[in-house]
Amino acid sequence: QVQLVQSGAEVKKPGASVKVSCKASGYTFSGYYLHWVRQAPGQGLEWMGWINPHSGGTKYAQKFQGRVTLTRDTSISTGYMELNSLRSDDTAIYYCARVETTPSWYGDHWGQGTLVTVSS
Amino acid sequence: QSALTQPASISGSPGQSITISCTGTSSDVGFYDFVSWYQQHPGKAPKLLIYDVRNRPSGVSNRFSGSKSGNTASLTISGLQAEDEADYYCISYTSSSTSYVFGTGTKVTVL
Numbered sequence: 001q002v003q004l005v006q007s008g009a010e011v012k013k014p015g016a017s018v019k020v021s022c023k024a025s026g027y028t029f030s031g032y033y034l035h036w037v038r039q040a041p042g043q044g045l046e047w048m049g050w051i052n053p054h055s056g057g058t059k060y061a062q063k064f065q066g067r068v069t070l071t072r073d074t075s076i077s078t079g080y081m082e083l084n085s086l087r088s089d090d091t092a093i094y095y096c097a098r099v100e101t102t103p104s105w106y107g108d109h110w111g112q113g114t115l116v117t118v119s120s
Numbered sequence: 121q122s123a124l125t126q127p128a129s130i131s132g133s134p135g136q137s138i139t140i141s142c143t144g145t146s147s148d149v150g151f152y153d154f155v156s157w158y159q160q161h162p163g164k165a166p167k168l169l170i171y172d173v174r175n176r177p178s179g180v181s182n183r184f185s186g187s188k189s190g191n192t193a194s195l196t197i198s199g200l201q202a203e204d205e206a207d208y209y210c211i212s213y214t215s216s217s218t219s220y221v222f223g224t225g226t227k228v229t230v231l
Contacts (some may be wrong), residue, residue, distance in 0.1 A: 044225040047223045061217070108168050
């Protein structure tokens with residue numbers, strides 16, 4: 001069955017970087033876009049960007065341009081989200097989601113989420 | 121890119137129907153039929169209910185239906201059940217930066 005398993009919770013200091021992984025199984029990794037979405041405590045969902053695992057092409061939300069990098073390692077069916085220059089308002093649960101194509105959004109499988117806490 | 125506008129909360133009694141609106145602009149909801157809806161229970165990942173405005177993934181109850189008129193998309197839940205108590209989010213493709221934007225979210229309470 002399709003699964004997206006993310007890495008564990010992280011605690012970081014302001015100004016640091018964090019890298020979250022998302023390991024896919026049960027489907028052809030390169031056949032689906034991998035999107036990243038975050039949710040601050042008690043807040044709504046926020047789209048961050050996508051990576052095409054086949055080509056490595058990426059698209060980022062303007063808000064995160066220059067601060068986020070999406071990569072992938074097709075040999076181990078894993079995507080990564082790295083966020084730099086962390087601030088306290090980056091404290092959130094970060095999700096990866098498999099989406100069939102673009103621009104249509106058929107995001108039927110999500111990771112379990114990774115809590116990133118930014119605190120001094 | 122501003123979030124799409126949803127009502128903060130909606131409530132209904134078991135068996136009733138409720139409709140959640142998702143209002144955007146002519147650059148997103150109004151231009152593209154690429155609106156999806158999610159249900160999220162506390163502490164859980166979102167679950168896809170509707171894609172491309174009105175299509176239901178297999179396994180999703182037919183009590184959930186989607187539609188669109190102008191710049192506003194809507195999700196209707198018919199025959200409201202206790203298990204429908206959750207947060208609901210819309211998401212649309214937008215020509216602004218050719219990206220995606222979520223709605224502000226709606227908390228549904230079953231009375």
